[in-house]
Amino acid sequence: MYPLDLEKEESIDLGKLWQVTKAHKKVVGGIIVGCTLVSVIASFVWPKTYESTTTVQTRMTGTQLASGGAAAMAASLGLGNASSPTMTYVELMKSNTVLQPIIDELDWPADDKEFLTPAKFAKSNLKIENTKQTNLITVTAKGKTPEEAQMISQHVVDNFLDMMTDMNKETQSLLVTFLNERIDQAKQESDDAAKKFAEYQKEHKIYDPETQAKGLLGQLQAYDDAISKMQVQAESGQAQLDTANAKLNEMKAGSQAYNINDNDTVQGIRKQIVAKQVELVGLEQKYTENHPSVIAAQDQLSKLQQSLANEVNAVISSNATSLNPAQAELLKTQAQAQATVATAQASEAAIKSQRDSKQKELGDLPSGVVDYLELERDAKIKNEVYVNLVKQCEQSRVQQAMDSMDIQVVDPANLPFAERPAWPQKKIIVLVGLGIGILISLVYSVVLYKKEEA
DSSP states (O other): OOOOOTTOOOOOOHHHHHHHHHHTHHHHHHHHHHHHHHHHHHHHHSOOBEEEEEEEEEOOOHHHHHHSHHHHHHHHTTOTTOSSHHHHHHHHTTSHHHHHHHHHHOOOOHHHHHTOOHHHHHHHHEEEEEOTTSSEEEEEEEESSHHHHHHHHHHHHHHHHHHHHHHHHHHHHHHHHHHHHHHHHHHHHHHHHHHHHHHHHHHHTOSSOOHHHHHHHHTTHHHHHHHHHHHHHHHHHHHHHHHHHHHHHHTTOGGGOOOGGGOHHHHHHHHHHHHHHHHHHHHHHHSOTTSHHHHHHHHHHHHHHHHHHHHHHHHHHHHOTTSOHHHHHHHHHHHHHHHHHHHHHHHHHHHHHHHHHHHGGGGGSOHHHHHHHHHHHHHHHHHHHHHHHHHHHHHHHHHHHHHTTSEEEEEOOOOOOTTOOSBOOHHHHHHHHHHHHHHHHHHHHHHHHHHHHO
């Protein structure tokens, strides 16, 4: 080799280079033709690969992801940092649960499948992409035959749907289990209250209290209805809280729990909600539900409840920036449930206090009538709690079915044409061979030129 001299610039006489190339045109032409022929042969003997694509649409929100089974699965696979629920689905489609059954089904030689892991298979045979700014996912699979490519693409989606259905059933079943436990207890309390009421009727022979007492106690109906509603809210919130705690424990994130009720702003909004609940009960004693005053109070109450939810989310978001989205959403669910339970309990206590004050007006009525009406009201409240908890449980079962439909197939896996493989693409291979031949012939000509110049 010669030392590099930076002060000299070496130039090539293109005219003389052309003359050298013409003088050896047979060799140069042979190189180009030879490379082209090799590429042509390669395009015919190269093993064929076919592609099949399935398109699916997702409908799950971030909150649904956190409350559903996908949260636990995503966390266990280390996918919690996915930028969106749709991207989490993309990664879950590459999981062992989805791909291993497909690998087992492939009609490949045992040597080819022996060390084939789902990760390697996903890298070599799958392209799963989320179309930007949409909730569409395309699953493109490669196969040695058109049927194999179609099978892989279709089974990726089918196995993923089965996995999501099972996970959503498991998660919703956990909530249903919590509600069922409370339903059993509420049913027993309702039965006991009804039994006490019936025994009192029989013992005191009171079956139709005085109209005067009925009219006066009718004013307490709004308080009783509100107390029943608050108890249902507390029980439902407790079930959601228990579910969130269970999921956080599964994800080993229980230590990240926050006591949202210690927050001053949350306490302030909660007090406003309690006051508005009491005010609404008072209005419902005087007016129907369609009265402008009742509607306005209900609207103000809804806004306060939304403000409470927003404040809880803001508090958790500011304290959980280091957590993955799935855990953060679970903590928000946990905190919202805590706030719901505390607000419902505080509202119930305030409404009971108002009802007790109103009840003092019954002091002049016969004690037997008052006791009768008390037992009757208690039986009604407990029965209403039981009925509403059953409704909550049924809604959770319906939600379970709805969550299982959050993935819908838009375009099923197509069967590629046997005469149109995705690879090899003959034109591209021939053009590459031609280009390589031209490059080699150019290098050959330059080498000859250098020798003549030396």
